[in-house]
Amino acid sequence: MSSGTDLVVATAVLGAGTFAFRFAGPVLRSRVALPARAERLLTVAVVVLLAALVATSALTDAHSFAGPARPAGVAVGALCAWRKAPFLVVVLAAAATTAALRLLGMP
Structure with a gap:
């Protein structure tokens, strides 16, 4: 200790x-x-790392699949963000979708 x-x-x-x-x-x-090619690769690497973080957080919970409710909520949030909804609407729509699906018994 x-x-x-x-x-x-x-x-x-x-x-x-x-x-x-x-x-x-x-x-x-x-x-x-840095060469221009290295700067472009670093820009792409940032996007790839953020996408991996989102995928890991959305799909797993304690090293196993989180169930379909969480990815569905993330998908609804992504759709709202893509449609340029305000941030509060994106968060509330994602949370409401996940909560509703879990209320209906979906893990």
């Missing part, structure tokens, strides 16, 4: 490292030039 001091030191070190990474970006931006 770690002591409280170890936890504080570890938190401070992680905080300092995070700050250093965030500070290095703007400082090194003018000194490091």
Whole structure:
């Protein structure tokens, strides 16, 4: 078991490292030039990572399939967002869809 001091030191070190990474970006931006192809690939990589995060969150719960209610709610939310509905409407429609399907007995 770690002591409280170890936890504080570890938190401070992680905080300092995070700050250093965030500070290095703007400082090194003018000194490091990426090729245009690498910048395009990084842009695509961001979209792919976000899509993977959404898919993982929408489809799984504790390393197993979350059931059809959650993906249906995400699909309704995505449809509302695609139709340019206000954010509150997107969230409420997704939550209402998931809740209604679970109320009807769908896991």
